[in-house]
Amino acid sequence: MKEEILRVVNLGVKVGEKKVLENVNIYIKKGDTVALFGPNGSGKSTLMNTLIGDPRYKVSDGRIFFKGEDITDKETDYRVRMGMGIAFQTPPAISGVKLIDVLKKIAEIKGISEDKIYEYAEYLNMTNFLNRDINKGFSGGEVKRSELLQLLVMNPDFAMLDEPDSGVDLENIALIGEAIKKLLQRDLPKKEREKSGIIITHTGNILDYVDADYGLILYKGRIACIGDPYYILEEVRKNGYEGCVKKCLREFKNLNQ
Amino acid sequence: MPERIQESESIDRKRLESVGIELNKERRSATFFQVDQDVKMVSSFFEGVEIMSIRDALKKYDWLKDYFWKAVDREKDDYTKEVAEDFNGYFIRAKEGAKIQIPVEACLYLRTRGLKQKVHNIIIAEEGSELNVITGCTSHPGVVSGMHIGISEFFVKKDAKLTFTMIHSWESGIEVRPRTGIIVEDNGVFINNYVLMSPVKIVQAYPVAYLNGENSRAVFNSIIVGLENSYIDVGSRAVLNGEKSSAEIISRTISKGGQIISRGNLTGNAPEVKGHLECRGLMLSEKGSILAIPELEARYPNIELSHEAAIGKIAEDEIFYLMARGFSRDEATAAIIRGFLDLEIKGIPPVLKTEIDKAISLVEKEIL
Numbered sequence: 001m002k003e004e005i006l007r008v009v010n011l012g013v014k015v016g017e018k019k020v021l022e023n024v025n026i027y028i029k030k031g032d033t034v035a036l037f038g039p040n041g042s043g044k045s046t047l048m049n050t051l052i053g054d055p056r057y058k059v060s061d062g063r064i065f066f067k068g069e070d071i072t073d074k075e076t077d078y079r080v081r082m083g084m085g086i087a088f089q090t091p092p093a094i095s096g097v098k099l100i101d102v103l104k105k106i107a108e109i110k111g112i113s114e115d116k117i118y119e120y121a122e123y124l125n126m127t128n129f130l131n132r133d134i135n136k137g138f139s140g141g142e143v144k145r146s147e148l149l150q151l152l153v154m155n156p157d158f159a160m161l162d163e164p165d166s167g168v169d170l171e172n173i174a175l176i177g178e179a180i181k182k183l184l185q186r187d188l189p190k191k192e193r194e195k196s197g198i199i200i201t202h203t204g205n206i207l208d209y210v211d212a213d214y215g216l217i218l219y220k221g222r223i224a225c226i227g228d229p230y231y232i233l234e235e236v237r238k239n240g241y242e243g244c245v246k247k248c249l250r251e252f253k254n255l256n257q
Numbered sequence: 258m259p260e261r262i263q264e265s266e267s268i269d270r271k272r273l274e275s276v277g278i279e280l281n282k283e284r285r286s287a288t289f290f291q292v293d294q295d296v297k298m299v300s301s302f303f304e305g306v307e308i309m310s311i312r313d314a315l316k317k318y319d320w321l322k323d324y325f326w327k328a329v330d331r332e333k334d335d336y337t338k339e340v341a342e343d344f345n346g347y348f349i350r351a352k353e354g355a356k357i358q359i360p361v362e363a364c365l366y367l368r369t370r371g372l373k374q375k376v377h378n379i380i381i382a383e384e385g386s387e388l389n390v391i392t393g394c395t396s397h398p399g400v401v402s403g404m405h406i407g408i409s410e411f412f413v414k415k416d417a418k419l420t421f422t423m424i425h426s427w428e429s430g431i432e433v434r435p436r437t438g439i440i441v442e443d444n445g446v447f448i449n450n451y452v453l454m455s456p457v458k459i460v461q462a463y464p465v466a467y468l469n470g471e472n473s474r475a476v477f478n479s480i481i482v483g484l485e486n487s488y489i490d491v492g493s494r495a496v497l498n499g500e501k502s503s504a505e506i507i508s509r510t511i512s513k514g515g516q517i518i519s520r521g522n523l524t525g526n527a528p529e530v531k532g533h534l535e536c537r538g539l540m541l542s543e544k545g546s547i548l549a550i551p552e553l554e555a556r557y558p559n560i561e562l563s564h565e566a567a568i569g570k571i572a573e574d575e576i577f578y579l580m581a582r583g584f585s586r587d588e589a590t591a592a593i594i595r596g597f598l599d600l601e602i603k604g605i606p607p608v609l610k611t612e613i614d615k616a617i618s619l620v621e622k623e624i625l
Contacts, residue, residue, distance in 0.1 A: 052581055055573065076580040086581055092574045096596025102582055105592075109583040133596070150582060 005030045005067060005158050005196045006051075012061030013043075013050050019060070020046050021221045028158075031193035033184050035207060035229040036200045038218035039241045044200045045089060047218065048160045052086045053079050066158070081109065085156030087147035089163045089200075093136040099146060100130040106153050120152045124179060125172075140167025148179050159183055159197040165206040177209020186210055204233040219245045268292070268366065269398050275455075276393025276424040277612035278364040284608065286359040289347045292366045293374055296345060305355025306388070307348075308363075311377055314348035321348070324379055328410040328438025328467065336406045336434050339375065346376035346407070351386035351417070360389040360422075360608060367396035367403050367431065378409040382417035382445075390419070391609060394433070395426040402430035409437040413445035415470065422450040422609050424616050427457040429486055435462045443470035443499070450609070452616050453489065454482040463520060465494040468502035468530075478600050479508040480617070483515020483545060492520025492550070497530035497560075504532045509598050512538070512545035522552040525560035532561070538568035539597055 006028040013021035021043050028034055038044045050057045051064060053076035063072045071079055103117045121127045124145045135143055144164055151159055161180060168176055180186075185193040199206060207229060215229030219241060225232060225248035235244040273280065280288060286303035289310075290296070296310040315321055331341050347363045367374050382388045394405060405427075413419045419439075427433060441447050447466055466475040477493035495504030506521040523532035538547040551564040571593050579589035598617055 054577055056577075075586070076577060077583055077585050080581060080583040088578070088581070092572065092578050094575050094578070094593060094596055096599035096601075097579075097592050101592065102579065105584060105588075106582055154582070 003030050004028070004065075005032075007065040008051070008062070009065070010062035011050070011059065011064065013046060014058045014060045015046070015056065019221065020057075021050070022061075024062070024218075024223055026216070026223070028196055028198070030196055031185070031190065032196050032213045033186065033210070034198045035204075035212035035215040035232075036198050036218060037202075037204070037215060037232060037236060037241075040202070042218045043221045044218050045162055048086060048162050048198065048200065051160060052076055052084055080154075080156075083157035084160070085151050085154045085158070086160045087144070087151050087162060087164060089166070091135050091143065091147060093138075094134050095136065097134050098131055099126075099134045102134055103130070103150060103153050106150060110154060112153060112155070117153055120149055124149050124152075124175065141169055141172050144168050144176060145172065148176060148183075151183055152179060155183075157195060159195065161197065161199045163200050163202060165201060165203065173205065174209060177206060180206070180210045184210065204236070207233060217241065217245060217248065224248060272395045272398060272426065273364060273366075273393060275616065276364070276395045276426045277391045277422070277616065278362055278393040284359070285362045286357050287349070287361040289349070289361075289363040290366070291345060291347070291364065291376070292368045293372055294345050303357055303359065305352045305386070306357050306361055307350040307352065308361060309348050311344070311346040311348045311379060314379070321379065324381070324410060324412065325377070326410075328412070328440050328465075329408055329436050333436060337408060337436055340377055340406050340408045344375045344377040344408070346378040348379050349388070349390060350381040351383055351388035353383040354385045355383075356387040358387070358389065360391045363390060363392040365392070365394045365405065365407065367400055367405055369403070370400045371402050373404045373406065376407045378407065380409070380411045380419065380421070382411075382413045382419040384414045385416045386414070387418045388420070389422070389609065391422045391424070391612060393424050393426070396428050396431055398428075400431070401428055404432040405434070407435040407437075409435060409464075411437070411439040411447065413439065413441040413447050413473075415442045416444045417442075418446040418448075420448040420450070420609070422612065423452070424612065425451075425453045425457070425460065426455040426616075429456040430458050432458050433460045433462070435464075437462065437464035439464065439466040439475070441466060441468050441470055441473040441475060443472060445470055445473045447475045449475070449477045449493065450613065451477070451479045451481075451491070452613055453491070454480070454616060456484045457487050457489070459488045459490075461490045463492050463494060465496065466504065467496050468499050468504060470499045471501055473499050473502045475504045477504075477506045477508075479510075479519075480598050480600065480613070481508065481510045481517060481519070483510065483512045483517040483547075485514030485542075485544060487515035489515060490518040490520070492518070492522070494520075494522040494524070495532060496524045496526065497532060498526050499530075500527050501529045502527065503530060506532075506534045506536075507600060508536045509600060510536070510538045510547055511594070511597070512540050512542065512547050514542045514544040516546050518548045518550065520550045520552070521564070522554065523562050523564075524554040524556065525562055526556045528557060528559045530557070530560045532563070534564035536566045537597070539594070540568065540570050
């Protein structure tokens with residue numbers, strides 16, 4: 001059996017005094033990709049940001065283990081140097097800090113040659129953005145490609161992608177899908193895969209291009225459903241999240257008997 | 258001659274380098290070097306540019322006295338009056354049509370503790386010329402008190418372009434009070450870059466550009482870091498007298514414990530003038546203060562003046578974002594500060610850009 005990459009145990013998260021995540025348990029093996037579904041405001045982005053160590057989210061319960069190490073109290077850069085990576089949904093623009101500056105720093109940390117930067121930038125049609133202030137005036141699709149470009153250069157062992165398909169036009173979605181496939185090694189045979197990840201998707205469109213090993217529904221701050229991602233997606237499309245979660249809970253009950 | 262400078266062992270080269278002074282004729286088109294009140298070195302390596310001490314220039318050119326107190330009022334305050342009595346300083350002139358890309362450097366060096374350095378500088382960019390001047394004003398290490406009063410009057414003639422870059426590096430006991438006026442004629446361009454990043458007791462400066470010519474233009478860029486116990490009152494003003502003249506005033510100020518007043522004034526006096534003022538401030542310490550005073554003054558109906566001002570702290574979400582790319586907290590903070598100070602000054606030669614970047618990187622450690 002393959003070793004574990006991420007284990008989240010009874011995770012509870014607060015923003016200020018408000019509980020946003022409760023009793024979240026996730027287990028991801030090396031080589032596995034998970035699709036994370038859920039309605040708006042269910043806590044998907046909160047979960048990802050907590051995993052990478054965003055100080056705005058306070059862990060009130062539980063622990064996070066990455067590659068077997070308890071990282072619950074570690075700073076974000078430590079987690080990244082251990083092999084985590086994230087593509088944000090709405091990253092901030094930073095005046096005077098250019099995309100190329102950030103990419104060069106990533107390459108330096110990861111010991112990757114700078115040639116790779118230009119190669120991937122070309123692949124994602126981002127060459128003209130390298131010398132621009134990061135995220136400043138980028139369109140929705142350009143932000144996605146910029147985030148993905150940073151992840152490709154970083155080549156993390158565990159990648160988290162927050163809605164990589166939202167706001168992306170049809171022309172670019174195949175390109176983004178292909179890039180994620182490469183990032184998560186979905187183009188390799190199952191037993192050769194070393195990379196793992198979580199993909200948040202609201203619409204599920206990205207799953208037409210990247211397959212996932214299983215799906216999770218996050219509902220009102222809790223994991224409400226685990227199963228085949230395509231089956232979940234179909235149920236959500238048919239009955240909405242509420243209907244799908246109800247059905248799931250019934251089936252869970254049966255399983256528990 | 259460069260040999261002459263080597264005999265004066267009392268000069269700190271590192272200090273000079275920190276304000277962009279190289280004393281290297283490969284990289285400069287002319288050099289002027291004044292220590293206290295004495296001119297120690299002056300030479301031009303380029304046909305089109307004339308450089309000498311203002312005292313010598315007054316002897317050589319009878320007409321020069323007509324340029325005195327044209328752009329700065331002699332009776333303005335006690336400091337201008339004091340300089341009118343006794344002064345040295347530089348005279349730099351780009352000859353008609355001469356395009357001098359390689360910068361001219363002028364250094365005013367305060368060597369003796371407690372001294373009052375008084376200068377009156379004149380720069381003339383004759384018709385159709387192009388001139389880049391980099392001036393570094395600094396003091397000898399350990400000169401803990403003193404005063405620098407500099408009157409500067411610049412004349413940008415028709416179709417000429419003058420880029421003036423000033424880097425200041427002082428010590429905590431020194432008072433600095435420059436008084437600067439610039440007169441720009443038809444289609445003339447004046448670009449002013451000011452960098453102050455070291456401790457100082459007081460800096461008080463408010464250069465005023467009089468855009469008298471039609472289509473004349475002025476740009477003021479300032480990068481100011483106020484360290485603890487420094488009092489910095491700086492700003493720039495553009496008086497748009499010429500039809501279709503335009504001006505831009507951009508400043509970035511950081512207070513790391515210093516008190517900063519950041520002023521800007523655009524005065525529109527003629528048809529179809531345009532001006533924009535942008536001041537942004539960053540507070541890095543609980544001590545210190547930044548007071549931004551952007552002013553727009555309209556004295557004619559058909560004009561367009563605007564301003565934006567913002568003061569804030571380093572955004573936590575920006576630090577977090579860079580940390581999610583592997584930057585440590587300190588590296589992220591440094592990158593954001595460097596980005597804040599990066600003005601992307603348009604139209605200045607790369608060599609000046611390099612000097613400004615160098616000055617910024619030298620103090621980066623102190624800011625953090």
